[in-house]
Amino acid sequence: MTAKSINRPPAGKNPLEWAVFALSFLLVLGVVGILAEEVLRWQDSPARLTAQIGGTALQDGARWIVVEVRNDGEGLAADVEIEVQAGDESADFTLDFVPRGTVRSGRVSFPQTIDPAAAKVSIRGYREP
């Protein structure tokens, strides 16, 4: 045994290390719990998408319409194509992903003369990754 080890205080973790361990343990346990619950409720079924107008705004001479897309199904939807129609005008955009249980949003622009109350949103299709 060296002189250095003789002078060394009794081995053990200090309060800071115990606190970090305790928080880490709870964090890892929480993450495992969330993922385990997801595993238990997982079903191999397709995405169930709904889209609705989330709001409108006049900005820079254009009428902007916010569209919110929600996935209440089990599967993931990729490349979700959204079309918005307002009178004779139409606009579209694509969302990369809408995971299950989440809401993703996008915006389309129209001439400011359109009636935003007449705007209708539809989902053209999506890809199953």
Place this chain on the structure above:
Amino acid sequence: MNFSHQRSIPQSLQEYGRGIAGGLMFSLPLLYTMEVWWAGFTLHPGRILLYLACTFVVLMLYNRFAGLRRDAALREVAIDSVEEMGLGLVLASLVLWLTGRIDHDMSLAELAGKIVMEGMTVAIGISVGTAQLGGEGTEDEGVAGDERWSGGYLPQAAIGLCGAVLFVANVAPTEEIGVIAMESSPRMLLLLAALSILLGALVLHFAGVHGADRHVARDTWLLSLRGIVTTYAVALVAAGACLYFFGRLDGLPWQLAFAYCVVAAVPAVLGASAGRLLLQIRPPGH
């Protein structure tokens, strides 16, 4: 409970600082890779759980055989591994939030998936950083290793696996691996495999890499051959596992999946050879 170390709070803070620096250094490419963000919600949650469990095993192997706790009991190694996972999750969350990859509108499952897929590599980086970035004169520097364990064939293979994972995890999730695998002819894949084996042999036996004289068995040609073959096998396993965990092998025919593994094994073999030697900061029993 018996522990092998005693640190003051400032020393612990220093060690956490080294870990955070290492965690960011080794995992920053992944934190900036969108395929990894996507993996958090495209993968089955069971696979993400398995990834978390496998990372825990890799951390245990590294901490036991190559890190600062070579003289520690299994329980102490487990405690340190949990700490590193927790810090990895916190650090990954922070970077993902700062870069706008997570927000309060996301579901818990998406948040957990993204943070775990990023945080586990950060945790391995924290473990390596804590051990590798330490300066002279710290308490841990004087720890005596157990040569019987850490110098053996299986421990060296385990450390090689840690090195391979650390290297290949940074490229496995990217589209580029698939592009190379799909566009390579069988002849080119064979050449890539030969290059990987040659790289392993070069690093372990001919390049004079620091630590090779102590950690590479080379008493007979058979032992040398075993080391080279094992290094490539470990690299292939690490490449296949990382590709699987990032969802890159899903739906592929086995021939193409194998091509992916051969392509990803090139960086993995560097991790299993040079990385393995660099990860062993001190010779066992020094």
